[in-house]
Amino acid sequence: MATFMAERRAKEISIRRVMGAKVSNILYLLSSEFLKLVGLALIVAVPIAYFMMKVWLDDFAYRVDLGVDVFIISGILALLIAQLTVSFQSLKVALANPVNALRNE
8 A cells, every 4th residue: 555655656656856855754744644554553453453352352261461561562563664665665656766757747
């Protein structure tokens, strides 16, 4: 999805580069939108996962407590992987020659 988003907005990114935008500004523009979606997905998924895991773990003979640390670590990992993926794809498009993207019109 990050690749599709970066390729779809290649012309916009090229115009921003020609107009003088820094690569860091372009990375922020693309990654902030994507990280908001990942954060929203985490907000929706964590309560559902907690409830489902609690019900499933209650069926075992040996009880295991479900801590918050599992969800915090998995949320941080999900955000980190999303950030790395989006940054890599955005950097690839931002560092490309803007003339090539604008010429294809």
